[in-house]
Amino acid sequence: MEKILDSRDFLRLLEEVLKSGKGITFMAKGDSMSPFIRHGDNITVRPLDRPLRVGDVVLVRSAGGGALVHRVVSVRHGTLVTRGDASGVNDPSCRLEDVLGRVVRVEGKGYNFHLDFPYGYLIARWFGFLKHSGVVVWTCRFFINLLRLR
Numbered sequence: 001m002e003k004i005l006d007s008r009d010f011l012r013l014l015e016e017v018l019k020s021g022k023g024i025t026f027m028a029k030g031d032s033m034s035p036f037i038r039h040g041d042n043i044t045v046r047p048l049d050r051p052l053r054v055g056d057v058v059l060v061r062s063a064g065g066g067a068l069v070h071r072v073v074s075v076r077h078g079t080l081v082t083r084g085d086a087s088g089v090n091d092p093s094c095r096l097e098d099v100l101g102r103v104v105r106v107e108g109k110g111y112n113f114h115l116d117f118p119y120g121y122l123i124a125r126w127f128g129f130l131k132h133s134g135v136v137v138w139t140c141r142f143f144i145n146l147l148r149l150r
Contacts, residue, residue: 007067011061011067014045014059018045018100019047021047023044023046023101025044025045025105028042028069032068032084032086032087033069033071035085036057036085037103042107043069043106044105045059045103048102052072052096052099053075054075055071056102056103057069057071058072059102059103060091060094060100063092063094068091070082070084070091073090074090079095079096080094081093081094082094
């Protein structure tokens with residue numbers, strides 16, 4: 001049975017599961033991380049098991065009381081800045097305590113992409129570089145689709 005939660009209830013569920021040390025898989029909503037994570041993809045988030053790095057994709061408690069999944073673009077002095085891959089504008093900075101977990105897997109129609117493996121991190125990092133250095137989005141989509149695990 002599928003149940004749809006409002007954003008605050010969903011945030012509470014995410015916090016409870018991740019604080020218990022377990023991972024959680026849920027369906028991505030929206031296109032802010034497109035084309036890397038598309039609307040309807042299933043993403044798996046696990047609690048942080050290492051310090052955050054630029055290029056990591058994280059689940060963050062947003063200022064509006066919900067949660068969002070965006071890429072880390074800066075980590076400094078107990079704060080971080082994130083940005084959606086489809087956006088040219090950084091999110092407001094947040095505290096490291098607002099990070100609920102790190103995305104470790106993206107599953108969509110016909111692909112299963114693991115970010116836990118060293119090459120997965122490098123591909124995700126390269127994708128972020130390509131996207132924000134002005135390379136055409138379709139080129140990035142082609143690159144990612146070639147490298148996604150089936």
